Amino acid sequence: MTAYGNLHMAFEQMRVRSLRKLHGSPAPEGEPDSGAEPPRVLILGPENSGKTTVCKILVNYAVRSGQGWAPMLVNVDPSEGGWAVPGALSTAAVSGPIPTSSPANPLGSAATSAPTTLASNALLPLAYWYGHEDTKRNYLLMDRLIRNLGLHISDRFENDPEGQTAGLIVDTPSSFASGPGATTEHRQKLIKACIDAFKINVILVVGHEKLNVEMQRTYGSRLTVVKIPKSGGVVELDRSYRERVHNYQIHNYFYGEVITPPPGIKSTTQGGETLTDLTLAPSSTAVNFSDLKIYRIGAETMAPSSALPIGAARVISEMQPVLIDPSQPGSGLLNAILAILAPFNTDERERYDEEILDLTVMGFAVITNLDIAHKKMTILSPTQGSLAGKTALVGSYEWQE
Numbered sequence: 001m002t003a004y005g006n007l008h009m010a011f012e013q014m015r016v017r018s019l020r021k022l023h024g025s026p027a028p029e030g031e032p033d034s035g036a037e038p039p040r041v042l043i044l045g046p047e048n049s050g051k052t053t054v055c056k057i058l059v060n061y062a063v064r065s066g067q068g069w070a071p072m073l074v075n076v077d078p079s080e081g082g083w084a085v086p087g088a089l090s091t092a093a094v095s096g097p098i099p100t101s102s103p104a105n106p107l108g109s110a111a112t113s114a115p116t117t118l119a120s121n122a123l124l125p126l127a128y129w130y131g132h133e134d135t136k137r138n139y140l141l142m143d144r145l146i147r148n149l150g151l152h153i154s155d156r157f158e159n160d161p162e163g164q165t166a167g168l169i170v171d172t173p174s175s176f177a178s179g180p181g182a183t184t185e186h187r188q189k190l191i192k193a194c195i196d197a198f199k200i201n202v203i204l205v206v207g208h209e210k211l212n213v214e215m216q217r218t219y220g221s222r223l224t225v226v227k228i229p230k231s232g233g234v235v236e237l238d239r240s241y242r243e244r245v246h247n248y249q250i251h252n253y254f255y256g257e258v259i260t261p262p263p264g265i266k267s268t269t270q271g272g273e274t275l276t277d278l279t280l281a282p283s284s285t286a287v288n289f290s291d292l293k294i295y296r297i298g299a300e301t302m303a304p305s306s307a308l309p310i311g312a313a314r315v316i317s318e319m320q321p322v323l324i325d326p327s328q329p330g331s332g333l334l335n336a337i338l339a340i341l342a343p344f345n346t347d348e349r350e351r352y353d354e355e356i357l358d359l360t361v362m363g364f365a366v367i368t369n370l371d372i373a374h375k376k377m378t379i380l381s382p383t384q385g386s387l388a389g390k391t392a393l394v395g396s397y398e399w400q401e
């Protein structure tokens, strides 16, 4: 904790200096006035090194310091869940301490979920849908979504110069830290995408000497690279636990957080709310196949370009949106999670081919039944709003009650 405490103090000084610069206040004697940048931190580390926990500790220290900071927390780990369901990349400005009581909402829950009085249970995240657990599956898409998140954050910072002095903290997947030989180039590109998109000025490497040396060598001359020890408390999470957590997170997205009080206790509250308020009632509706346009980015199974025979070109590129016909057997839609996308640009002149890749997510739904004979599908969604005319993206996540 000493290392985390010291880091917090250093980041706090950066915030204060950058706010001072913004207000044009003079620096106290003996303090340099240059380089007053807010902390924009990228956290890297291998699997089970406690990256997410470090992010949460640093964000919680910042919001508790009583200065009214609301740092941006960015989750580019698609297997994490963040504020949406697993498979999404998201970001939110955090203004209250993040509750850490449940793996269902590892970073605090979004305002779209059950309303509660805790400030960090009312986060307004911005999410993009990547749709797969593994960043290696479509690294070009990851790269594009990271850059999209960065553009939105830059826009927000431009409109809120005071808010930007709180800085931002980026949690990354463990595949950014290490991986089999051939993926080194990909992960380096993704790290570079994060550094460019979020204008990172500090890289924290959690307990990985080799990566620390690599980062020092590549970025040491222009960014601060700090190695911090892995906390002794980190729990090694295995594959089956992670799968259970994913199912639990998706269940929670639709049904809210069902917390059963310990035996013998009749009524309990969390953050001043009675626990029954935290349960949600999703709606199940039958829609025609033609009502909803469902796309998949790239083909379902795709070998890396380097594995194709010499001279062969792809029929479908990794970034091409492919319209799926639900009436075709093997469409892979049954039980698939759908990300319902924000509408396309209404101005025809502003439209472009791959616009679908740059649309943010409004919410998630799941196809619980496909009736090919009647061309209808049953969709479970958080609200009763009509899905007609909407566009959805499907990835490789599936869920069954």
Ligand SMILES: Nc1ncnc2c1ncn2[C@@H]1O[C@H](COP(=O)(O)OP(=O)(O)OP(=O)(O)O)[C@@H](O)[C@H]1O
Residues within 6 Å of the ligand: 045, 046, 047, 048, 049, 050, 051, 052, 053, 054, 077, 172, 173, 174, 231, 232, 233, 234, 235, 236, 237
């Ligand atoms: N200091 C600590 N004390 C107790 N438990 C901890 C501590 N740090 C982390 N943990 C627990 O260890 C587990 C793994 O930590 P965390 O999710 O932060 O690691 P990660 O590096 O982000 O993992 P991933 O490989 O999924 O990216 C979590 O269940 C977390 O609650």
